[in-house]
Amino acid sequence: MKTKKKRVEEELIKEAIEEEHRIRKAFKDKDWAEIKGANSWMIFKVMSEFVEGLEKLAKIGPCVTIFGSARVKPSNPYYKMAEEIAFQLVQQGYGVITGGGPGIMEAGNRGANRAKGKSVGLNIYLPHEQKGNIYIDPDKLITFDYFFVRKVMFVKYSQGFIVMPGGFGTLDELTEALTLIQTKKIGRFPIVLVGKKFWGGLIDWWKKVLVNEGMIHHEDLDLFNLVDTPEDAVRVIDEFYSKYLLSPNF
Template sequence: MARKRRTTLRTSEQDISAAQQAPVTPQTESSTFRLAFSDPEFMTSEDTRGIRFQLEYLKPEFILREQGINSTVVLFGGARIPEPGKPAWAARNKTQERNLEQASRYYEEARRFARYASETSRALNFQDYVVVTGGGPGVMEAGNRGATEVGAPSIGLNIVLPHEQAPNEYVTPELCFNFHYFATRKIHFLIRARAVAVFPGGFGTLDEFFETLTLIQTGRMERVPLLLFGMEFWNKVLNFEALAEAGTISPDDPNLFTVVDSAEEGWNVVRKHYNLPEVSID
């Protein structure tokens, strides 16, 4: 957590403790008597939504600043893509099982890509090019795992979903965050990003890719290396030529991203963009 400044005034913790010691009376048992910031009903009400947005932005921001993390390398990708040799737990039929098992090679590429980023980060005292993922399974797990394998910290930005989702075991515990709002989570994905790597995935991955692409295309975000891993996958899923022919995007807009097929190819794009030294992960 953020360091507390010394103050001569009473702290909020002291007042919460004192309020809990108040005599039990009809007045003190009323919800109106609760301190506003320690009143769950008030803090989760519709009227305080803006405050919750602010808190979800501030908490990770304070912690990442305190940890001295200046920049990140973001990995987006499908939660359903298994580790090579492991069963495709999310498959609903034989076709999906076969396709997901074939896609497991992207788990390994994400893992290796994260190792390249993390070895570069090591040379910079783990303050730059720190790996960040959504903290879940699949490609996200691979990214955090790659960082862990070279002794580097990595960030996980989880989000509460209707079905239970625990952070993967490779996220650095002190850098593991949980969000209610997708919007604030996306801000933290991109606010420090020096590169964004997008692996095959579903709706969430597509949403994250197009959010990043839109921000870069509209000049709302600095142009950083935006990598699409898996030419065969993305050529089937997306048709940018059709958009250009329709006139809804500029013919040059597909140049805002680079399609790659391996961790080495992807990291070389990042390395050359920033003139970074070569690193070895083998």
């Protein structure tokens, strides 16, 4: 009978062999017909994801996207804060969009669901099989293969971004939105970072390094707001639209 140690060793060897096979396959020479065929089918897959997203989201009305870590648990203060923000957003007439998964995303959909508002999830296929959380409206859950298609949907159908504490994915979504607004590829909309303690170090670095090195203008720091409470986060969204919708240049 195999010992536990022996079984672990065999499993590690098996994983190493499989990884070797994956690497060899990736670097294997491909002929033009194989390359052309794979790329052509990828184009159709990308198109199908755009079509599904556009059709399902075209009539959702004003929504705010809540970003944040998938790893926080319901007992985490940030989870509770995201749920409350979503609840208050619905009370102000907005729907809520999230990345559709667990953690902060689940909290956002949960708060919207509790307030009986629109709850949208733009999920993504990941190696660990991220699943849509149970608080999303069934007809408003879309699962994507491609991150870039998913990000287009976030930007196109959101009237604002609430950015809770998160990791690389959250940073990617935040900086993507800031870049698009900074370069005037999209119109201005409110971006709210929640958690002064969490975001403070990053913002200080932007000020001390990016601004001082001339990588961004000091005015670019006005593209977002930093708050600490659900009430302030929702207030920023409301005040932005109260101000800009009344402006003749908006």
